[in-house]
Amino acid sequence: MSNQRLLISDCPLSSAMSALGSKWKPIIVAVIRDRKVRFGQLAAVIDIVSRKVLTEQLRELEADGIVIREEFRELPPRVEYSLTPKGLDLLPILNLLEKWEKKHDVEPLPSRQTP
Secondary structure, three states: OOOOOOOHHHOHHHHHHHHHOOOOHHHHHHHHOOOOEEHHHHHHHOOOOOHHHHHHHHHHHHHOOOEEEEEEOOOOOEEEEEEOHHHHOOHHHHHHHHHHHHHHOOOOOHHHOOO
C-alpha cells in the first residue's frame, strides 16, 4: 500500500455526500422523484421535519443543482419543486440504498430514531 494521503477535498465520495449527506435531502429527492411537488405537499409527506428545516434543505438542493424551484405569480402564491437531470441521476442510487436496507433489515440506532 502506498503512503498516499486521502485529501477530503479530492475525494469524490466526500463531494457527493456534501451535496446529499444530510438526514432529509435523500428523503426529499425520493419524494419528489419524477414529478412536480408543491411545498405543502412535501411538508405533509415529510411531516416529521419542521418547515424551516425543509426550506433550508430545499435551498441547499437548489444551490447544488439537484432541485429546481419554480415560483408562480398568482394568489395565493404557488411554488413547485422538481428534480434537475442531475437530481434524476440520483434516483437509481437511492433505489439501491432502499434495496440494501430491505435486504439487511437495517434498524435505526435508538439515539437516531425520530420521536
